[in-house]
Amino acid sequence: MSKTTLSRRGLLRTGAVAGAGVALPTIFTASSARAFTNEPTGGSVTLGFNVPQTGPYADEGADELRAYELAVEHLNGGGDGGMLSTFSSKALDGTGIMGKKVEYVTGDTQTKSDAARASAKSMIEKDGAIMITGGSSSGVAVAVQGLCQEAGVIFMAGLTHSNDTTGKDKKANGFRHFFNAYMSGAALAPVLAKAYGGDRKAYHLTADYTWGWTQEESIKAATEALGWETIETVKTPLAQTDFSSYIAPVLNSGADVLVLNHYGGNMVNSLTNAVQFGLREKQVNGKNFEIVVPLFSRLMARGAGENIKGILGSTNWHWSLQDDGSKAFVKSFGTKYGFPPSQAAHTCYVQTLLYADAVQRAGSFDPCAVAEALEGFEFDGLGNGPTLYRAEDHQCFKDVLVVRGKENPTSEFDLLEVVEITPRGQVEYAPDHPMFAGGALGSCNPGA
Amino acid sequence: MDAIILQILNGLDKGSAYALIALGLTLIFGTLGVVNFAHGALFMIGAFCAVTLNRLLTLSHQVVDETRTDFLGNPLKVDIPYVQDLFGEAAGATIIDWSVPLAILFSIPVMIVIGVVMERGLIKHFYKRPHADQILVTFGLAIVLQEIIKQLFGANPIPTPAPEVFRGSLDFGVMLGFDPNAIIYPYWRLVYFAFAAIIIGAVFAFLQFTTFGMVVRAGMADRETVGLLGINIDRRFTIMFGLAAAVAGLAGVMYAPINSPNYHMGMDFLVLSFVVVVVGGMGSLPGAVLAGFLLGILESFASMNEIKAILPGIDQIIIYLVAIIILLTRPRGLMGRKGVMED
Numbered sequence: 001m002s003k004t005t006l007s008r009r010g011l012l013r014t015g016a017v018a019g020a021g022v023a024l025p026t027i028f029t030a031s032s033a034r035a036f037t038n039e040p041t042g043g044s045v046t047l048g049f050n051v052p053q054t055g056p057y058a059d060e061g062a063d064e065l066r067a068y069e070l071a072v073e074h075l076n077g078g079g080d081g082g083m084l085s086t087f088s089s090k091a092l093d094g095t096g097i098m099g100k101k102v103e104y105v106t107g108d109t110q111t112k113s114d115a116a117r118a119s120a121k122s123m124i125e126k127d128g129a130i131m132i133t134g135g136s137s138s139g140v141a142v143a144v145q146g147l148c149q150e151a152g153v154i155f156m157a158g159l160t161h162s163n164d165t166t167g168k169d170k171k172a173n174g175f176r177h178f179f180n181a182y183m184s185g186a187a188l189a190p191v192l193a194k195a196y197g198g199d200r201k202a203y204h205l206t207a208d209y210t211w212g213w214t215q216e217e218s219i220k221a222a223t224e225a226l227g228w229e230t231i232e233t234v235k236t237p238l239a240q241t242d243f244s245s246y247i248a249p250v251l252n253s254g255a256d257v258l259v260l261n262h263y264g265g266n267m268v269n270s271l272t273n274a275v276q277f278g279l280r281e282k283q284v285n286g287k288n289f290e291i292v293v294p295l296f297s298r299l300m301a302r303g304a305g306e307n308i309k310g311i312l313g314s315t316n317w318h319w320s321l322q323d324d325g326s327k328a329f330v331k332s333f334g335t336k337y338g339f340p341p342s343q344a345a346h347t348c349y350v351q352t353l354l355y356a357d358a359v360q361r362a363g364s365f366d367p368c369a370v371a372e373a374l375e376g377f378e379f380d381g382l383g384n385g386p387t388l389y390r391a392e393d394h395q396c397f398k399d400v401l402v403v404r405g406k407e408n409p410t411s412e413f414d415l416l417e418v419v420e421i422t423p424r425g426q427v428e429y430a431p432d433h434p435m436f437a438g439g440a441l442g443s444c445n446p447g448a
Numbered sequence: 449m450d451a452i453i454l455q456i457l458n459g460l461d462k463g464s465a466y467a468l469i470a471l472g473l474t475l476i477f478g479t480l481g482v483v484n485f486a487h488g489a490l491f492m493i494g495a496f497c498a499v500t501l502n503r504l505l506t507l508s509h510q511v512v513d514e515t516r517t518d519f520l521g522n523p524l525k526v527d528i529p530y531v532q533d534l535f536g537e538a539a540g541a542t543i544i545d546w547s548v549p550l551a552i553l554f555s556i557p558v559m560i561v562i563g564v565v566m567e568r569g570l571i572k573h574f575y576k577r578p579h580a581d582q583i584l585v586t587f588g589l590a591i592v593l594q595e596i597i598k599q600l601f602g603a604n605p606i607p608t609p610a611p612e613v614f615r616g617s618l619d620f621g622v623m624l625g626f627d628p629n630a631i632i633y634p635y636w637r638l639v640y641f642a643f644a645a646i647i648i649g650a651v652f653a654f655l656q657f658t659t660f661g662m663v664v665r666a667g668m669a670d671r672e673t674v675g676l677l678g679i680n681i682d683r684r685f686t687i688m689f690g691l692a693a694a695v696a697g698l699a700g701v702m703y704a705p706i707n708s709p710n711y712h713m714g715m716d717f718l719v720l721s722f723v724v725v726v727v728g729g730m731g732s733l734p735g736a737v738l739a740g741f742l743l744g745i746l747e748s749f750a751s752m753n754e755i756k757a758i759l760p761g762i763d764q765i766i767i768y769l770v771a772i773i774i775l776l777t778r779p780r781g782l783m784g785r786k787g788v789m790e791d
Contacts, residue, residue: 056712058603234753237764241707241716244637245458245751245763249451251629268605269707276634276706278617284629303708305607319519330519340519410516410524 036366037152037447038128045100045365047072047352048129050120050144051158053108056265057136060299060344064134064158065106066337067345071352074332075102082332083353086325086381091360098359109135113143120144124151130365131156133351136344138162138211145174152447154367156351159344161263161295163214166395167436172444173367175374175394177354178347179427181215182435184294184314185222187400187422191312196257196290198227203255205246205270207262208235215261217435219294223259231255236266243270247277256284258291267293268303275307296403299342301415308405308415315401317346317383318418326383340413350382354389368444385424392431393441400427450621450630455748457620461637461706463744464644465491468699469717470724470736471651472692478668478731479685482571483579485586488718489593490693493562494700495709496597497555499606502547505531546611548705555697563693567686590714598711605708610636614705640702647698648737651691655733664688668731723771729784739782743767 040046049068052061074082077094084092096102105127107119116135123129132148133156135141141160148155149171157165157176161184166176192200202223206216212235220230231253236246247270250258258279262270274280274291282289296313319330319340329349333341341349358373359365375391384398403416429436469491476484508527516524532540543550570589574582609615614635621630655661667674667681674681700709707713724743728735749755750766762769774782 303605
């Protein structure tokens with residue numbers, strides 16, 4: 001027979017804890033007075049900028065934050081207005097969003113999925129953020145996108161290049177302006193075939209996580225379609241710092257091209273190691289040995305120094321573009337901070353404007369109304385030419401830049417030169433393409 | 449065959465770094481009885497000594513070049529290093545090119561001072577405390593040092609190239625009668641290996657053939673008796689801590705051209721270096737060196753495609769697997785002495 005020792009105090013304590021527990025998760029069971037999560041009621045609206053402020057991508061996160069601050073300044077009518085004057089939609093007028101002053105809070109993703117989810121959750125629950133944006137990794141983007149879907153706020157992804165973000169992990173509340181691995185492959189392959197010939201043998205080193213896998217798959221498919229042969233694909237641990245034991249066997253494998261599906265510190269180290277091993281001075285199969293870095297980031301390229309010279313890759317945007325939108329953005333960013341913006345800064349700035357514009361056009365902060373305004377939205381003047389936010393998967397379709405490490409840089413920012421602007425038509429794919437299959441958008445969640 | 453020689457070569461430079469760090473760790477453990485988790489941070493600071501000297505040598509003044517423009521369309525400001533003003537353009541460029549070897553001279557006094565300050569300022573207060581306390585405080589110190597470096601230099605890796613003459617690689621295969629390109633190895637990694645061998649030799653010679661070294665060895669064997677003989681062993685041990693810091697720092701300086709230094713490179717090496725110390729045998733200097741090279745080479749072998757095809761993922765666990773096997777068969781490690789860390 002069990003013995004119950006229930007005291008009056010014990011009962012009270014249990015009751016209090018249980019009561020608090022029931023009352024706590026307000027984002028999922030919020031009060032019925034609001035129509036959707038964090039509906040702004042006062043004269044201001046709060047956006048949540050979730051970027052890596054510590055950890056290995058902190059410098060990229062800092063540049064994203066600069067862009068967000070600039071976007072908020074422009075939305076509130078400060079500064080020179082940046083891309084507001086070149087944006088094809090004229091709904092924004094520098095008086096905030098729907099007349100409400102834009103304020104922001106920031107969170108630190110640390111480039112870790114759990115930390116990123118915790119900081120996003122805190123910004124939604126404690127600070128009342130109506131929209132979450134940012135990030136510098138696909139693992140983080142997928143995790144935070146899932147959280148925003150559950151919480152009923154819009155997620156405007158920052159730098160995330162994995163096919164999965166708008167593929168098998170796509171969500172109705174999530175939107176991506178940045179390009180993806182498939183687009184890199186589609187843009188890069190013809191340039192590679194032109195530069196290095198159609199008869200090449202490629203060896204892939206791939207970072208062992210969602211982004212690396214989808215990029216390897218994309219580049220492999222695109223280059224094989226043009227006649228290249230893939231000799232070997234090797235996965236490298238994300239935490240790897242010295243790639244010499246992976247680089248050393250490459251030359252003897254019969255391959256004459258090395259594809260580095262690496263980003264950030266991985267890219268800097270594997271490229272540096274490959275150049276140290278003298279790969280680029282070698283001749284294999286009677287051809288010059290070549291290295292390809294499919295996703296280039298100028299911020300990261302700095303770490304590789306001289307080693308990036310002459311190496312082909314792709315990028316979402318580059319500050320040397322001469323369209324009006326890019327020039328306006330570079331001018332306001334450069335004047336404010338003293339150096340040109342990175343591609344991460346660009347996509348984050350644009351995502352903020354796109355969100356604000358969608359709210360303005362929808363006439364509501366309701367995530368479902370905003371999502372509807374973004375779906376199928378055609379725009380121009382934001383630096384990438386005419387762009388479509390596709391309704392089926394919430395992916396932006398626009399031109400993609402193929403770039404090469406510059407031989408004679410004039411400054412520490414002048415590291416890449418644009419080789420080709422690949423037109424949008426060449427990087428488009430069907431929403432049910434096999435590389436993007438497996439997930440569903442579901443329906444939008446307004447929360448509340 | 450060529451693949452095996454290649455991976456042995458590959459293991460040598462990684463093993464050199466492990467051995468140098470583990471050597472310092474063992475020295476500190478053997479003399480002071482402290483488990484120093486901040487030792488990886490000392491390696492990292494060494495690499496940043498190379499970065500700092502490079503920055504100092506490239507300190508520049510700006511000259512406006514009216515013929516070119518910057519990204520905003522203003523006249524381009526060109527940086528001219530002061531070193532080039534002082535020594536002329538060619539000599540200045542050569543000095544900057546050789547900044548990493550020059551950083552060896554720069555780093556030795558810096559690292560010794562950092563080591564001594566660390567020991568006198570913080571670690572000496574933890575001699576009598578349990579090992580767990582020592583681990584916590586030195587680990588905390590490592591994080592603090594790491595964050596300071598990140599604050600000063602940013603989170604991104606900073607390229608620190610080797611001198612021009614050491615760039616490129618040597619075709620070993622041709623020398624051994626293999627096909628061209630079968631075994632190529634970068635010059636700088638060979639330099640690193642040779643450098644590590646010299647440092648290790650110097651440390652052993654110092655301990656073996658000098659009076660100071662003799663006293664330190666005696667102190668490692670029986671601290672109390674040496675103290676009773678009227679020798680101030682504490683002061684000698686402090687100097688040993690400084691020396692161990694210098695060894696870790698030198699390992700870091702020379703490693704800078706191999707992988708661009710970043711603020712968490714110390715942590716990447718720290719855990720493995722501890723495994724090396726344990727496998728070699730706590731407190732055994734030759735054990736640390738032997739285990740460093742052994743594990744470095746094993747790690748290289750494990751990342752060969754042929755081996756990974758049979759045992760996927762083996763490259764990530766090989767070191768720990770071997771450590772477990774060695775500790776099960778030889779609980780004191782390869783060359784561990786009786787009585788160390790067994791009280």
